[in-house]
Structures are given as structure tokens and as C-alpha cells.
Amino acid sequence: MHPAFSVIFLTTLIGAGQGLFLALITGQSYSALKLLPSQDSTDFYGMGAVIVLLLLIGGLIASFFHLGHPERAWRSAAMWRTSWLSREVIALPTLMGLVFVYGVMQFMGWDTVLFTSAAGANLQLTMIVGIVGALATFALFLCTGMIYACLKFLQEWHSPLTVINYTLLGTASGFILATAFANHNAPELMNFFGIWAIIITLAAFITRAASLMRNSRIKAKSTMQTALGVRHNKIQQKAMGFMGGSVNTRDFFNHASVLMMRNMKWIFIVLAFIIPLITLWYGMSQADTSWLLAAFLIQYVGLIAERWFFFAQANHPQNLYYQTV
Amino acid sequence: MTQLALIIDLNVCVGCHACVTSCKEWNTSGSAGFMTDENPYGKDPTGTFFNRVQTYEIGEFPSTETLHFPKSCLHCEDPPCVPVCPTGASYKRKEDGIVLVDYDKCIGCRYCSWACPYGAREIDEKQKVMKKCTLCVDRIYDEELPESERKPACVLACPTNARLFGDVHDSESEVSSTIREEGGYQLMPEWGTKPANHYLPRRKTRMHIHEDELQRADNPLKKEERGPRAPVDAPTLDDSTSW
Numbered sequence: 001m002h003p004a005f006s007v008i009f010l011t012t013l014i015g016a017g018q019g020l021f022l023a024l025i026t027g028q029s030y031s032a033l034k035l036l037p038s039q040d041s042t043d044f045y046g047m048g049a050v051i052v053l054l055l056l057i058g059g060l061i062a063s064f065f066h067l068g069h070p071e072r073a074w075r076s077a078a079m080w081r082t083s084w085l086s087r088e089v090i091a092l093p094t095l096m097g098l099v100f101v102y103g104v105m106q107f108m109g110w111d112t113v114l115f116t117s118a119a120g121a122n123l124q125l126t127m128i129v130g131i132v133g134a135l136a137t138f139a140l141f142l143c144t145g146m147i148y149a150c151l152k153f154l155q156e157w158h159s160p161l162t163v164i165n166y167t168l169l170g171t172a173s174g175f176i177l178a179t180a181f182a183n184h185n186a187p188e189l190m191n192f193f194g195i196w197a198i199i200i201t202l203a204a205f206i207t208r209a210a211s212l213m214r215n216s217r218i219k220a221k222s223t224m225q226t227a228l229g230v231r232h233n234k235i236q237q238k239a240m241g242f243m244g245g246s247v248n249t250r251d252f253f254n255h256a257s258v259l260m261m262r263n264m265k266w267i268f269i270v271l272a273f274i275i276p277l278i279t280l281w282y283g284m285s286q287a288d289t290s291w292l293l294a295a296f297l298i299q300y301v302g303l304i305a306e307r308w309f310f311f312a313q314a315n316h317p318q319n320l321y322y323q324t325v
Numbered sequence: 326m327t328q329l330a331l332i333i334d335l336n337v338c339v340g341c342h343a344c345v346t347s348c349k350e351w352n353t354s355g356s357a358g359f360m361t362d363e364n365p366y367g368k369d370p371t372g373t374f375f376n377r378v379q380t381y382e383i384g385e386f387p388s389t390e391t392l393h394f395p396k397s398c399l400h401c402e403d404p405p406c407v408p409v410c411p412t413g414a415s416y417k418r419k420e421d422g423i424v425l426v427d428y429d430k431c432i433g434c435r436y437c438s439w440a441c442p443y444g445a446r447e448i449d450e451k452q453k454v455m456k457k458c459t460l461c462v463d464r465i466y467d468e469e470l471p472e473s474e475r476k477p478a479c480v481l482a483c484p485t486n487a488r489l490f491g492d493v494h495d496s497e498s499e500v501s502s503t504i505r506e507e508g509g510y511q512l513m514p515e516w517g518t519k520p521a522n523h524y525l526p527r528r529k530t531r532m533h534i535h536e537d538e539l540q541r542a543d544n545p546l547k548k549e550e551r552g553p554r555a556p557v558d559a560p561t562l563d564d565s566t567s568w
Binding site: 068241242246 | 408
């Protein structure tokens with residue numbers, strides 16, 4: 001498939017936003033259980049929600065560049081019964097709404113304690129909104145991943161690993177951002193987020209490597225024989241029916257050299273996993289926000305490369321019909 | 326239930342592209358608007374087509390065979406492109422099984438074209454909506470036309486009659502009996518899309534001559550030889566017998 005930058009930015013930006021929101025809610029639930037010191041609602045949770053919202057809005061704007069008719073985008077919520085894309089279109093604004101409400105409640109201090117356990121743990125109003133938001137975050141990860149995983153003849157995508165990778169890579173990105181953000185606004189939480197960021201990044205590395213291994217040994221179900229219905233081992237295309245190319249030749253081929261494909265795989269492994277982990281570890285040991293932020297930004301570049309590779313690697317069966325001009 | 330479809334006979338298709346041009350001519354003039362053409366007379370012409378004819382070579386020289394392969398939307402009975410559409414612009418008609426796109430609802434997200442294993446959907450790069458074969462839905466029901474012309478433009482244009490049009494759910498129809506009797510098959514059956522369009526294979530007429538047909542054991546020449554005769558100077562029966 002041809003990697004579309006609108007979709008690459010959409011999935012990486014909302015992934016980071018979702019991950020950061022999960023990090024905030026994780027931090028808040030730990031402090032509700034008195035496992036972590038509680039934080040200032042405005043400086044930490046409120047500002048965090050603002051960053052989450054900005055990332056989600058950025059992703060939403062990027063997604064519009066993928067549409068031929070963005071003015072009709074409202075229609076795309078209609079087919080949620082059958083279409084994962086439609087479900088994503090519902091899940092994204094729902095999450096944005098919940099993050100907005102969560103942020104406003106944190107800024108305004110509308111945070112009554114609903115329930116206090118015998119051990120002294122408080123259940124606050126924002127926690128309820130946060131947990132609903134976290135569920136929406138996971139629902140959005142599921143929708144985004146399933147958009148690709150549900151297409152059964154794109155065999156590279158048709159796997160639960162697609163959903164798992166979208167979830168873990170987004171969460172890793174968000175937790176690294178949370179580490180940098182915590183170092184600046186709530187230094188005592190920096191190590192907490194940093195350790196989680198390392199664990200999630202390593203988990204993402206394992207599942208992404210698993211999908212790379214799975215994809216390297218895929219045997220294509222469709223062949224020239226099934227595409228044409230001719231039983232002969234040697235079939236060669238002589239003409240595709242036109243000379244100047246078409247959507248079929250532009251949208252479905254990655255137009256990348258073998259060298260670029262091979263390099264991009266190592267580029268994303270290094271930029272999305274190895275360098276961010278080293279930078280993150282160094283930033284944590286120095287408690288230096290700029291190093292932690294650098295870890296996030298390097299990983300973000302790596303995730304763009306990862307998403308590019310994700311699209312470029314998928315081999316659409318229609319390509320069988322378009323091999324020679 | 327009705328399922329309209331095309332049957333394409335690869336045995337007689339000569340690859341003349343008459344179906345391609347007649348399709349474009351009819352559909353670019355329709356109420357749904359033009360079909361984009363970029364650089365039609367320049368370098369690298371490109372544009373939207375509902376139908377393409379491709380050419381393949383089967384085998385290795387000297388035993389090769391040319392296959393001309395017309396390719397358009399197959400109007401699958403279980404179309405993977407329809408459920409993925411987020412707006413419902415892509416739909417399959419209950420009454421005749423034609424898969425259509427509502428150009429006023431399509432947001433041009435291209436997701437349905439990803440979901441079609443055949444590459445039958447092409448986005449119109451000017452109008453930014455997804456387009457595909459409609460089986461000339463604006464023609465086949467047009468009562469202004471004489472009944473013999475209520476067929477897709479490609480079917481009418483084909484000079485070798487390689488394209489048949491009809492209801493594949495009606496077992497008595499011409500298309501159904503052709504599929505049954507001429508070995509009609511579907512493309513990429515492995516995805517379970519159940520394409521309504523069928524293709525008829527190349528069918529070769531071969532003469533089989535066996536050895537014993539050339540050299541017959543009961544060679545008639547032997548029988549047709551003149552029978553044995555008495556020498557001319559030998560006395561005949563008339564010489565020795567009085568009747």
C-alpha cells in the first residue's frame with residue numbers, strides 16, 4: 001500500500017495523545033490509592049489534559065487531509081454497525097469530549113470526593129470521568145487497529161498483533177511524553193512514568209518484532225492463477241490496459257525501493273525503540289526535561305517511520321493485476 | 326432474488342477495448358457527471374475507468390497463448406467493500422444485486438478501495454468520490470430504449486459477443502446455463518466474496534488422431550481389388566456346355 005502521510009500523522013498523534021491520557025489516569029489512580037503523592041489538579045492533570053486534547057485535535061486535522069470531501073465527514077458516523085472506520089469516527093470525538101470535561105473539571109476544581117474507603121483511599125469525581133475516558137481510549141485504539149486488521153486479504157494487517165501494536169506503541173509514546181511532562185510539572189512522578197514508559201516500550205518492541213517475523217513468512221493466498229483463473233505456472237502480464245498509470249498503480253504500491261524498505265525497518269527499530277530507551281534512561285538519571293522530551297520526539301520520528309513501513313509492507317492482492325505497463 | 330451480472334468469455338475476447346471505450350462514453354455522459362481524464366492527449370494520460378482490458382501471456386515460447394482479460398467490478402454477492410464504508414455511500418441493491426456508490430454521500434476516504442481485493446474501485450481524482458462499474462444502471466431499466474438495448478454499454482459494444490448480461494440467480498437464464506455448461510468460474514474464490522460476474526475459460530478445439538485411425542487393420546483397398554479371373558484363352562462354360 002502507498003503510505004499516506006495524513007493517516008500516518010493521524011494514527012501517531014492520537015496514539016501519543018491516548019497514551020498520555022492513560023498515563024495521567026494511571027498516575028491519578030495510584031495517588032487515589034495513596035501509592036503516589038497527589039498532584040496539583042491545574043498544573044498537572046489540567047495541563048496534561050490540554051496536551052492530550054492538542055494531540056487529538058492535531059490527529060483529527062491530519063485525518064481530514066485524507067478525505068476527498070471533508071465537508072461530508074459528519075456522515076461517516078452513520079455505519080457504526082458494520083464499519084470500524086465509522087466506529088473510530090465516533091470514538092475519537094467521544095474521547096476528545098471526555099478529555100475536555102476531565103480538563104475543565106480539573107481546572108475548575110470540581111472534584112468532590114464521592115467515596116472514601118476504610119484505608120483512606122478517595123474516589124473523586126474526576127477519577128470517574130478519567131476511568132470512562134480510559135475506556136474510551138482503549139476503544140479508540142481497538143477501532144484504529146481494527147480498521148486495518150479487519151481487511152482479511154491484506155494478510156500483513158489481518159492479525160491481532162495489529163491492534164496490540166497500535167495500542168502499545170501509542171501508549172509507549174504517551175508515557176514517554178508523560179515522563180518529560182512530569183519532570184517539568186511534577187518531578188516526584190518522573191520515575192514512576194519513566195519506568196512504565198520503559199516497560200511499555202519494551203513490550204511494544206516485542207510485539208512489533210513478532211509482527212515483523214509473522215509478516216516475513218506470509219504466504220500470499222492470492223496468486224496469478226486465482227486472480228485470472230488460469231491453471232498455468234507461468235503467467236506474465238503484457239499490458240495492464242493503460243499507459244499513464246491509474247489509482248490502482250498509485251494508491252496500492254509503495255513505490256519504494258527494496259533498499260528503502262529494508263532500511264526503513266532498521267530505522268524504525270532504532271528510532272522508535274533503541275535510541276528512545278537510551279535517551280529516556282539518561283534523561284531519567286539526570287532528571288533533565290530536554291533529554292526526556294528528546295526521547296519522546298525521537299520516538300515520534302521513529303513511529304512515523306514505523307507507520308510508513310506498516311503501510312508500505314502490506315501487499316494488496318489487486319497488485320497482481322498491475323505488474324507491467 | 327435477482328443478481329444481475331456479466332459473463333465474460335475469455336475464449337472469444339480479442340482485446341479490442343471496445344467495451345472500455347463504450348463504457349467510458351456512456352458513463353461520462355450520464356447524470357452522475359463526467360469521468361475524469363487527465364492529459365487525455367498528452368504524456369501519461371490517466372483517468373477514471375469502470376472497465377479495463379488487460380493482456381497476459383500464458384506459457385513460455387514457443388508454446389504461449391495470449392489472454393485478453395476484461396476487468397471491472399464483479400458485483401460480489403458478499404461484497405467486502407460495502408460493510409467498511411463509514412457513510413453508507415457504498416451499498417448493494419436488494420432488488421438486483423448491483424453494488425453502487427452514492428456519489429453525494431461518499432467522503433472519498435478510499436477505505437472501500439482498500440477493501441476490494443480486485444482493485445475494481447477507482448477514486449475520481451477530480452470529483453474526489455469513489456467510482457466503479459454500475460452495470461449501466463441508468464440504461465438497463467430505461468423504458469425509452471428498445472428492449473434489445475437495455476443492456477450495459479460494454480455488452481452492446483462487444484464485437485465478438487464475449488460479454489453476456491443477465492440474472493445469475495435465475496437457473497433458467499442464458500447466463501446461468503452458460504456458466505453451468507461452459508465451465509464459468511469466479512475470480513479469487515479464496516476470499517469468499519462470491520463474485521456475481523463469471524468468466525468462461527479458454528476452450529480449445531483439438532482433433533485427436535490415433536495411430537489405428539491412420540493405419541486401419543481392415544484396409545478396404547484389399548477388399549476392393551479385382552477378384553480372381555480365368556485366363557482369356559481358357560475355355561468358358563459356354564464352350565463345354567449346351568444350355
